[in-house]
Amino acid sequence: VCFAVPEKEVKAVSEALNSRFRQALTGGRLSQIEVIPNCSILAAVGQKMASTPGVSATFFNALAKANINIRAIAQGCSEYNITVVIKREDCIRALRAVHSRFYLSRTTLAMGIIGPGLIGGTLLDQIRDQAAVLNEEFKIDLRVIGITGSSKMLLSESGIDLSRWRELMKEEGESANMEKFTQYVRGNHFIPNSVMVDCTADADIASCYYDWLLRGLHVVTPNKKANSGPLEQYLKIRDLQRKSYTHYFYEATVGAGLPIISTLRGLLETGDKILRIEGIFSGTLSYLFNNFVGTRSFSEVVAEAKQAGFTEPDPRDDLSGTDVARKVTILARESGLKLDLESLPVQSLVPKPLQGCASAEEFMEKLPQFDEELSKQRQEAEAAGEVLRYVGVVDAVAKKGTVELKRYKKDHPFAQLSGADNIIAFTTTRYKEQPLIVRGPGAGAQVTAGGIFSDILRLAFYLGAPS
Amino acid sequence: VCFAVPEKEVKAVSEALNSRFRQALTGGRLSQIEVIPNCSILAAVGQKMASTPGVSATFFNALAKANINIRAIAQGCSEYNITVVIKREDCIRALRAVHSRFYLSRTTLAMGIIGPGLIGGTLLDQIRDQAAVLNEEFKIDLRVIGITGSSKMLLSESGIDLSRWRELMKEEGESANMEKFTQYVRGNHFIPNSVMVDCTADADIASCYYDWLLRGLHVVTPNKKANSGPLEQYLKIRDLQRKSYTHYFYEATVGAGLPIISTLRGLLETGDKILRIEGIFSGTLSYLFNNFVGTRSFSEVVAEAKQAGFTEPDPRDDLSGTDVARKVTILARESGLKLDLESLPVQSLVPKPLQGCASAEEFMEKLPQFDEELSKQRQEAEAAGEVLRYVGVVDAVAKKGTVELKRYKKDHPFAQLSGADNIIAFTTTRYKEQPLIVRGPGAGAQVTAGGIFSDILRLAFYLGAPS
Known part of the structure; x- marks a missing residue:
């Protein structure tokens, strides 16, 4: 049995109880009379409560989500009110939590x-x-x-x-x-x-x-x-x-x-098996290779992109592939692989000798010295009816990921990209013959x-x- | 004040109360002593309840979701139990709802x-x-x-x-x-x-x-x-x-x-403005035009697709465009347009004279008579470096939708489709220069x-x- 009394009457009530139940207490039929101080009463009162199922659920839910513990509850069968006893210090927070739940709904x-x-x-x-x-x-x-x-x-x-x-x-x-x-x-x-x-x-x-x-x-x-x-x-x-x-x-x-993570989750949760996720995950690198079509050298395309603000202030931050590697790591882990960024093989497009350049300017100045290698690769690809694309791959079957420059046939969806679009292809048990593909701008303040x-x-x- | 008593004691208790409070009742200080029959008591009892906020929320939530009204509630400050009084007929359902909530969690x-x-x-x-x-x-x-x-x-x-x-x-x-x-x-x-x-x-x-x-x-x-x-x-x-x-x-x-509706909802809910949704929404029509490349007549491609099971038993069900029109209507309404299927202009690929054919066989037999028109259209497109595609369009700016055969440049994403893929492009305020595109199989038992x-x-x- 419990009941709430005003603070100033606690002493009197407690004495009265102890005196009235002395026999039972000494006889051990009652264990003790306990006073729990610093409590407050919160009551929700309303005419319609009787006929509205869910009022108490909403009420208690509001209190639970505000992390408020309830000491005692009373609701009469007239159902015009629900009364709870809570810690005094929770009182304002509780009132507000309940108010915001009921009035604002x-x-x-x-x-x-x-x-x-x-x-x-x-x-x-x-x-x-x-x-x-x-x-x-x-x-x-x-x-x-x-x-x-x-x-x-x-x-x-x-x-x-x-x-x-x-x-x-x-x-x-x-x-x-x-x-x-x-x-x-x-x-x-x-x-x-x-x-x-x-x-x-x-x-x-x-x-x-x-x-x-x-x-x-x-x-x-x-x-x-x-x-x-x-x-x-x-x-x-x-x-x-x-x-x-x-x-x-x-x-x-x-x-x-772009709906990438949510799509991947949807597939996994409904029991589809991911076989492969392959994509162009960097808008910058997408732009560079979409425009590296033989009319200009690679370093010229980089310089142009830098000037247009499509690259980081230091283009090495894009060309190193680290950002792509992070995305591959995220997708791999989401797919259940236990990959680490450090162990992911990443093909950097920053020539080794230029990794130590002191400034972006120095890097840009020296980059043309390394154009020949990429030009050769591009021409070889072209001769085979292919293009170069810088892609990230999650190979869920072999349980590994890679970030590298790959060649794609000209009718492959990756070959047909324009602008700085990202493109991601999910090959799964359900999407095996033809992958599920999402494409579009994968950077920029508004879309992010x-x-x-x-x-x-x-x-x-x-x-x-x-x- | 209310309390619960066993059914067989109701009469005695009621008489005792009426007799004890006769004065108050006749004096109008008490309005009445009411007996509510056919109630049951449901109690949740547990040691840890005292220290676990949210128990009552879960309890009442379970009852609310099962649509059970609560007549009275009591919880002592020992907090080992919560007791509610409910209608007797709800008793089993309530017990099960609460059980499944707590034990199975x-x-x-x-x-x-x-x-x-x-x-x-x-x-x-x-x-x-x-x-x-x-x-x-x-x-x-x-x-x-x-x-x-x-x-x-x-x-x-x-x-x-x-x-x-x-x-x-x-x-x-x-x-x-x-x-x-x-x-x-x-x-x-x-x-x-x-x-x-x-x-x-x-x-x-x-x-x-x-x-x-x-x-x-x-x-x-x-x-x-x-x-x-x-x-x-x-x-x-x-x-x-x-x-x-x-x-x-x-x-x-x-x-x-494919994540189409969810993507559209996500854009709308976060305040993006849809300008245009354009897509190839029929796997069958995608297949037909991806393979109508000049080597065979249109009717031959249809016959081939029918044999491979890519069309409905009566290919007119695909060629009429009704299925595409339904999808356009759905996306248009989702975007806030008040369009009706009946008022949507749909270009049917079923030649007028063949609409009345009694059977699919008769239709297939007569279709070659109408090949010339589509061949001509295809050649004209080809000469302009374009291809034919059967698309649905939601033009959110002009507040209208259409379903029709359109021409696309060969480097357009719609021109580069293969298999029976669907492709949907969302052009919005945020995705204006380059649309957000989803592509992949849009039919089949597994993916559906x-x-x-x-x-x-x-x-x-x-x-x-x-x-």
């Missing part, structure tokens, strides 16, 4: 955005532009409660005004502090679900994912570092995520907004942010938003 | 499969083969509790043994009855969530969706009839689905297992069943399965 997501640069900034603008539609059509309420760069961060419990986030960062931003930021996003506010959106390419930030998932934060990211980093760390994250009921989405790590945004919405749907 | 889905033919049968086999992995890795428990064909149906509350479903259908199947089947899948069993999977192409079955969604059944289907049928009916379904928190997925209506299966798993994830 929305799937509300608290978001912390890390890295408000080109990608993160575009994402914030996309969310701003789409917020009303999401609220109206899908009952999804996205609240960016924190934005942090490397030096400054901006926090707001009720949600940052996204029409002015750039000014607000400048005017009201405080010193960035990742621990404080994490604490804030996870912490004491009224939104039951929180997600960290890492828009950086930073390995240090990726190393926080485990801790975030452990603390019940969902994670969405285009950052390749966690999934292509040390195998053990990756497996640890995936294992925790599976067990913890938190979600970890990273569609934009491969092909930006779109891919991240899509993951955030998937999270909202997984958390119960209507579809 | 799985997302359990009751499924009714309609149409166990080529597609539905393949789906059942895929589910059988994948069940263990889903249970193990995703804690998803798929229970096929009903399979119905047009003449026979098989029901099993605990789940049909999928290793023997074909024999069981023959040996134990009863007369098919859609109302009874629906009632059974929705009805009195212990699995809180139910989905109807319509693997037919039947308009009558599609006309049940509204009723199913209304009754809280989720719907998954490759059947194009509902979404390409009367606009009003489609809008009514979508409207209900949004409001009812049930899910309605139909990825396989376009491109079978895979697409349906993928939707079923999406449903499970939306209902709370870990990802």
Whole structure:
């Protein structure tokens, strides 16, 4: 038997009980009279509750997702109210969690955005532009409660005004502090679900994912570092995520907004067997070989691409193949292979003698000395009716991956690429004669942010938003 | 104040209360003493409940999803138990719903499969083969509790043994009855969530969706009839689905297992604007024009495809363009256009005089008479460095759709198709210079069943399965 009494009457009630039940207590028929202090009562009251199944489910679900433990429950058969006893310190959070569940009736997501640069900034603008539609059509309420760069961060419990986030960062931003930021996003506010959106390419930030998932934060990211980093760390994250009921989405790590990871997952989950994933995963390298058609030398095409801004400031970052290797590692692991980036054979297009060049300028200057070799390869391919393409391959049968320059017949889908398109072909037991192919721009702020945004919405749907 | 007493003591307790509170009752300080008969008590008891937040949420959620109303709740502060009072008739269902939630701790889905033919049968086999992995890795428990064909149906509350479903259908199947089947899948069993999977192409079955969604059944289907049928009916379904928190997925209506609908949804939901969707949506028509390269007449290519089983028994079903028009209608509506199949301009490849042929044989015999026109078109295209392709177009800017034979430059992705591949290009605000393209087999039992299966798993994830 338990009941709640006002704090000031606790002493009197306790004495009265002890005196009234003295006999039973000394006789051992009652074990003790216990007083649990610092409790609060939260009641949901409403006329329609009696005839609406699911009110208590919603009520308790809201409390559970806000991580609030319930000491006692009472509901009378008149069914006009549900009353719970909780810890006093949880009281405001509980009230808000329940309010936001019932009155707004929305799937509300608290978001912390890390890295408000080109990608993160575009994402914030996309969310701003789409917020009303999401609220109206899908009952999804996205609240960016924190934005942090490397030096400054901006926090707001009720949600940052996204029409002015750039000014607000400048005017009201405080010193960035990742621990404080994490604490804030996870912490004491009224939104039951929180997600960290890492828009950086930073390995240090990726190393926080485990801790975030452990603390019940969902994670969405285009950052390749966690999934292509040390195998053990990756497996640890995936294992925790599976067990913890938190979600970890990273569609934009491969092909930006193109549906690559989700397609692969769909195939695997429904029991298809991946035989081979082969693709052109770098927009830059796609552009270079789509335009290396015999009219100019390879170094000229590189110079042209650099000037047009299609390469990294130092084109060696593209030509080394590391970025492609990361994507191959991600897809291989997603397919169940235990590959490590370090053991993946990668054919670098940076000539050995130029790897040590002190600057991009020096590299560009010396690159023409090495044109002959690639020209020869191109001509040999051409003579055989083929073209050169820089591809990544996951060979799921032989359980290995490679990144290399390969030759393709001119009627192969990879030979017919234009612009800086990515193309990815899945050969599986079901798609064996003809592969499943996805093609399109695999880089750029708008499409990358779109891919991240899509993951955030998937999270909202997984958390119960209507579809 | 309310309390539960055993049925046989109700009379005595009621009399005692009435006598004890007579004064208060006559004085109007108490309104009445009410007896609510036929109730049952359901209690969840466990040592660890005190320290595990979310137990009550899970408990009440299980009851809510099973549509069980709760009369009264009690939880003592010892927190070893939660006790609820429910209608006696709900008692077994409630017990089972809660049991399956707590002990199995799985997302359990009751499924009714309609149409166990080529597609539905393949789906059942895929589910059988994948069940263990889903249970193990995703804690998803798929229970096929009903399979119905047009003449026979098989029901099993605990789940049909999928290793023997074909024999069981023959040996134990009863007369098919859609109302009874629906009632059974929705009805009195212990699995809180139910989905109807319509693997037919039947308009009558599609006309049940509204009723199913209304009754809280989720719907998954490759059947194009509902979404390409009367606009009003489609809008009514979508409207209900949004409001009812049930899910309605139909990825396989376009491109079978290719990620078409999900990709389109992802773009729209994240605020991208669709400008144009253009594609080759018929594997048969893809095959015909990929092979109509000047070496044979069009009718010869059709005859060859018919013999290889690539066309419908009556090739007019493919050549009429109706199937493509249905897919265009589906994509147009998904994009927000209010198009009707009837008003969509469709260029039929069945010559007018042959529309009335009594048989496929007569049609095939007379088709060569009309070869000249298409040959001429092909040669004109060829002379301009182009090819003929039978495409469907959603022009979201002009708000219209078309199905027609068009010419494409030889370096266009549509010109480079092989086999019976589908190809779909999305041109959007984000994918403007270069479209997002999905290509691959868009028909066949394995890939179509895979697409349906993928939707079923999406449903499970939306209902709370870990990802």
